[in-house]
Amino acid sequence: MLTIGSIVLGVSDVPRATAFWTRALSYVPRDEPGDDWVVLVPSSGHGPGLSLGRSDVPPQPRPRVHLDLYATDAAAQAAEVKRLLALGARRVDWDSYPEDPDFVVLADPDDNLFCVIDTSHP
8 A cells, every 4th residue: 555655745955945945834844954956854753854955947827736734623724824925935826716715825935826725624
């Protein structure tokens, strides 16, 4: 049986991305980070890794794959969005929100899109 070991994001600045994602997710580098590659793992030891690899390719405006980060309810979602914005994320003017969305679209400092989901939303 296969399991997801690591999700890979292309980034233009590995040290900057490492600083953002380690604070955003409470992850730590598995090994000594390099300037072009690092694997981050949960500090708790449970969950998939997040690998950051140097890329000169710009992010897709509508990526086929992205991260969904789960919050327990609307208040936690709002608090996490505020925290992530303070860490360097930015809001994305997403034109495809449904009428009553359970998600907020953000971009990391390298413009990789990700969502913060209110998992209590019906």
